[in-house]
Amino acid sequence: MKISKLISISTFVLILALFLLFQACEKSPTKPSYKTQNVFIIVVDGARYTDTWGEATHQFIPYRSVLLKQGVLCNNFYNNGFTFTCSGHQAMCTGVYEDINNNGTQYPTNPSIFQYWLKTTSEPKSKAWIVATKDKLEILSDCLDPLWNGKFRPSTDCGVNGLFTGYREDSVTFNHLKTIVTNNQVRLAIVNFKQPDAAGHAGDSLAYLQGIRDTDKYIRDFWKMLQNDPKYKNKTTLIVTNDHGRHTAGHADGYISHGDLCEGCRHVEFFGLGPDFKKNHTCETLYEQVDIANTVAEMLHFKIPTSTGRVMKDVFK
Secondary structure (H helix, E strand, O other): OHHHHHHHHHHHHHHHHHHHHHHHHHHOOOOOOOOOOEEEEEEEOOOOHHHOOOOOOOOOOHHHHHHHHHEEEEEEEEOOOOOOHHHHHHHHHHOOOOOOOOOOOOOOOOOOHHHHHHHHHOOOHHHEEEEEOOHHHHHHHOOOOOOOOOOOOOEEEEOOOOOOOOOOOHHHHHHHHHHHHHHHOOOEEEEEEOHHHHHHHOOOHHHHHHHHHHHHHHHHHHHHHHHOOOOOOOOEEEEEEOOOOOOOOOOOOHHHOOOOOOHHHHEEEEEEEOOOEOOOEEEOOOEEOOHHHHHHHHHHOOOOOOOOOOOOHHHEO
C-alpha cells in the first residue's frame, strides 16, 4: 500500500513537472535567429513613388527592378507623419513621428537606433555612421532626451564639412561612403542622396528624373561592393527608402514641392535586400516609416522602447 502510494505521488509530480515545462515553453517562444550582422539604410531624398516602383515600366529604377529578384518590396509603405527631410529621416531613425525644424537647428527628442545599438553592443562609434549629402542631417547623431543627449553618438560625414556648411554632390557622398565602409568595417549606417529632392524644388523635371536614375546606380554599385566583400556578403541587409515623396500630379505644384498629407507626399518606398528578407516578393501589408527602426532593432538584437513602430514581420522569410 505504501509503495503504491509512493508511485502515485511520483507519477503526479512527474505530470505536474511536464505540465509546468509545457507552460514555460508556451510562454517563452524561441527568438528568431537572424543572419544579418550589418544594416545600411539608403534614403533617396524626395523621390515620388509614382516615379519609382509606381511607374509601370520601372524605367527610372532599372537596377532595383532587377535586384527585386533578390529582395522584397513593400507596395504600401507610408510616411504617416511630417513629410519633410529632417522629420522623415528622424522618424525612421527614432521610430517616432516628430515635427522638427527642417533647417538643422533642432535635434530629435528621442534616441535613435544608432544610440541604442552603440550602447547595447559597446561598439566604437566608428562602426555606426550618418553619411549625408545634406549637412543638416547631422542632427540624426544626437537627441534632446537628457538621459541620452551627447551619449553613444555615431560618427558623421554630412554636407561639405558638417552641420551648416552646405550641401555637396551625391557623387561625393557615394565616394565618401565607399571609403568609410572600407576603412571602418561599418555595421550600421544611414545614407542620404539629395538630388531628386533638390532638382524637384528647382523645377527641373529632367534633372529630377536623372537624380532618381543616378541613385539607382549608386544602390546597385553599393550592393555589388558589399556582396564582393567577405566581411559583408550574406551578413548584410540593405534598406532603400524615402524621407518623403512629392505632391501628387495635379495637386498644388506637383513634383516641385512636398510637405502635406497628399498621397504623393506620404507614399514612399521600402525595398530590402538581405539574408533574412524574402526574395522576389512584393508585400502588400500596410507598413510605415517608424517601422524601420523596430525592424532594424529586431535584426540586430537590441531594444528600442521609445519607438512607436512595429517589426515588419511580413518582409522576413
